[in-house]
Every structure is written in structure tokens, then in C-alpha cells.
Amino acid sequence: MTGFLDAIAFDAQGLVPVIAQQHDSGEVLMLAWMNRQAIEETLATGRVCYWSRSRRALWRKGETSGQVQRLIEMRLDCDQDALLLKVDQTGVACHTGRRSCFFHRVEGEAAVVAAPVVVDPATLYK
Amino acid sequence: MTGFLDAIAFDAQGLVPVIAQQHDSGEVLMLAWMNRQAIEETLATGRVCYWSRSRRALWRKGETSGQVQRLIEMRLDCDQDALLLKVDQTGVACHTGRRSCFFHRVEGEAAVVAAPVVVDPATLYK
Numbered sequence: 001m002t003g004f005l006d007a008i009a010f011d012a013q014g015l016v017p018v019i020a021q022q023h024d025s026g027e028v029l030m031l032a033w034m035n036r037q038a039i040e041e042t043l044a045t046g047r048v049c050y051w052s053r054s055r056r057a058l059w060r061k062g063e064t065s066g067q068v069q070r071l072i073e074m075r076l077d078c079d080q081d082a083l084l085l086k087v088d089q090t091g092v093a094c095h096t097g098r099r100s101c102f103f104h105r106v107e108g109e110a111a112v113v114a115a116p117v118v119v120d121p122a123t124l125y126k
Numbered sequence: 127m128t129g130f131l132d133a134i135a136f137d138a139q140g141l142v143p144v145i146a147q148q149h150d151s152g153e154v155l156m157l158a159w160m161n162r163q164a165i166e167e168t169l170a171t172g173r174v175c176y177w178s179r180s181r182r183a184l185w186r187k188g189e190t191s192g193q194v195q196r197l198i199e200m201r202l203d204c205d206q207d208a209l210l211l212k213v214d215q216t217g218v219a220c221h222t223g224r225r226s227c228f229f230h231r232v233e234g235e236a237a238v239v240a241a242p243v244v245v246d247p248a249t250l251y252k
Contacts, residue, residue, distance in 0.1 A: 019154055031208040
């Protein structure tokens with residue numbers, strides 16, 4: 001598939017969901033979104049850039065916190081509407097200071113915190 | 127967080143993106159979508175049920191192909207708008223007969239097939 005960017009099935013907002021996975025441990029770090037420009041920048045620089053839906057702007061992961069993601073490999077799924085990034089995460093992926101954003105484990109009808117804060121968020125966002 | 131279902135930030139279509147990861151190998155298998163009913167059914171039965179956006183119906187993964195996913199653990203992310211399922215995948219996750227749906231690796235401007243077909247799709251969908 002050449003010109004893979006033209007094959008991506010972006011949604012009505014021009015976005016595609018993106019999974020970030022630590023390349024060596026296999027840990028799933030986060031789910032975020034990219035538009036075409038974010039994909040192009042990520043591939044050009046090797047540093048992961050998402051689209052922030054809340055700020056409606058490109059979001060160079062780690063630009064404030066220093067917790068950047070270096071791209072190791074980009075993968076596209078069978079129906080071209082989701083991306084998987086294998087990355088090398090500096091520090092922590094989550095703004096709460098946890099390694100992964102998926103730190104709530106569902107137990108019955110509750111979601112319990114199942115991962116420790118490893119970096120004080122106050123040191124990340126000064 | 128009790129009553130975690132009420133805390134989920136479903137999108138305008140009432141859906142949330144869901145990552146399925148093989149619990150022991152860490153392989154990311156697919157990204158799909160769930161509505162509230164699909165989450166409830168998955169938790170009640172232990173067998174993963176998605177919402178099919180194309181068919182606009184509950185999608186009991188493997189109902190046609192036999193390639194079911196057994197739920198090991200469900201996780202919710204920091205802003206409650208994505209789920210991560212640790213599953214035990216019978217056979218293959220992808221309708222193409224590949225283990226994972228993320229079988230296209232981006233190389234330059236192309237996406238190349240980077241994983242083998244391990245089950246003939248003709249035997250899955252008779």
C-alpha cells in the first residue's frame with residue numbers, strides 16, 4: 001500500500017485513534033488522536049505529535065512535561081482506521097505521573113487505582 | 127471510583143474506543159468500540175462483546191468465526207474515555223486470518239504487510 005496517508009479512514013473530524021505502546025515491555029501507555037498533519041510531523045521528526053481534541057491544536061507529547069515519546073515503529077490496522085505506535089517513552093505517559101494512562105482496573109462496578117504515581121505531577125507541570 | 131460505567135465519557139454516538147491486548151504476550155490485537163450495553167455484557171459473561179459501527183449492532187467477537195476473546199481484565203484510562211482489555215484470544219483477532227489487525231508497518235510513504243496469515247479466512251467465514 002503506497003501513499004498510506006491517503007488510505008487512512010479519518011473520522012468526520014479528520015482524526016484517527018492512536019495507541020501508544022512501549023516498544024520493549026509491551027505496556028500500553030495511552031490512547032490519543034492524530035490528524036494527517038500530526039502523522040506527517042511524527043514521521044518526519046521521529047518524535048510523537050498528537051492532535052489535542054480539547055485544545056484543538058497539535059500536541060507535541062512532552063512539550064511541557066519533558067515526557068516525550070520517540071517513535072520506533074508505526075502500524076496501521078486492517079481497515080485503516082486505527083494506528084499503533086511502538087514508542088520509547090521518556091518517564092511517564094500519564095499527566096497524573098503514572099507510567100500508563102490505563103491505571104484504573106475495573107472490579108465489579110468500581111474502577112480502582114491499580115498503578116502507582118512514579119513522578120510527582122507538580123514537577124512535570126511547573 | 128464506584129459506578130464506573132456512569133463515569134465513562136462516551137462520545138456523541140454513545141461509544142468509547144477499546145484496545146484489546148493479549149494478556150500474556152502483550153501483543154495489541156485490535157481497536158474496536160463499545161457502547162454501555164456491550165461493556166455490561168462483556169463484564170457479565172466474560173466474553174468480549176463490541177459494538178459494530180458498520181452493522182450498528184452488538185458484535186459478540188467470534189460469533190461467526192469462533193475466534194472469541196475471553197476477558198482477563200478491563201482497564202479505564204485517566205480521563206475515562208478509553209478502555210484497555212486484557213484478553214485471551216482464541217486463534218486470530220483479524221478477519222484476514224492474522225493474529226493482530228495491526229499488520230501494516232509504515233515504511234516511508236508506504237504501508238507494507240508485516241505479519242503472516244496464520245488461519246485461512248475461508249475456514250473462518252463459511
